Amino acid sequence: MGRMAANKMICPKCGDEMNHHADKVDYGAHLDAASVASADFGGLLQEVHTCPGCGNVEMRAASG
Amino acid sequence: VARFALDAIRKKDGVTTELIDIREIPLPTDDAGEAIKHAPFADTVGRADGLLLVVPEYNHGYPGLLKHVLDTNLKEYIHKAVGICGVSAGGFGGTRVIQNLLPVLRELGLVTIFWDGNFSGAQKLFDADGVLLDQAYVRRMDQFLKELIWMATVLRYGREHVALE
Numbered sequence: 199m200g201r202m203a204a205n206k207m208i209c210p211k212c213g214d215e216m217n218h219h220a221d222k223v224d225y226g227a228h229l230d231a232a233s234v235a236s237a238d239f240g241g242l243l244q245e246v247h248t249c250p251g252c253g254n255v256e257m258r259a260a261s262g
Numbered sequence: 263v264a265r266f267a268l269d270a271i272r273k274k275d276g277v278t279t280e281l282i283d284i285r286e287i288p289l290p291t292d293d294a295g296e297a298i299k300h301a302p303f304a305d306t307v308g309r310a311d312g313l314l315l316v317v318p319e320y321n322h323g324y325p326g327l328l329k330h331v332l333d334t335n336l337k338e339y340i341h342k343a344v345g346i347c348g349v350s351a352g353g354f355g356g357t358r359v360i361q362n363l364l365p366v367l368r369e370l371g372l373v374t375i376f377w378d379g380n381f382s383g384a385q386k387l388f389d390a391d392g393v394l395l396d397q398a399y400v401r402r403m404d405q406f407l408k409e410l411i412w413m414a415t416v417l418r419y420g421r422e423h424v425a426l427e
Contacts, residue, residue, distance in 0.1 A: 217421065218425055219341055219420060219425065221426065222336070222340055222371055226296055226297075246337060248341075250422035250423060254308075256337070
């Protein structure tokens, strides 16, 4: 089981389980919040999650 | 050209769209990026499955204002379809602005389609009443939109149902 399957994001708008479909380096993010995983990428590595229920999109720092 | 594209999209079944005129988005110029995100624009892009950009070419490049606006969002773009209609006064249909814009869109997380809109001689495309003078553009736009809608549909499914790993 991958790390996302064990740590699914719940949509804050409708409560559905969201789908983690991308990782994106956010060069504009404040790097004081960068996780260990981001050190290799030169910016904050963000997970991108979309809700199949309502289409809401959320990002969170990758957990490594 | 944007109104022509908008009319063509609105004729497509199952598609809803709206026109965003970036001149109407009030953004400061003493900062950039998500720090100056404009909530209504972000909400519109967030709800969209795809974007069609109508972009005039200036000195082979894209307008600085467009880059300024695009830079204000990130998560709203990821794995969404985008197509570009280049507009130029000369005879190359904005091909150079399209080529210059592609790497920007890619970095923003958008997925570009392989059809472009190329509108040459912008000042002669429409008559005084805004009527399109060359009907070849109608068929070209239809092909462009079919690809954009297909890509937007597939990517929406992917965003919602296909996990990264």
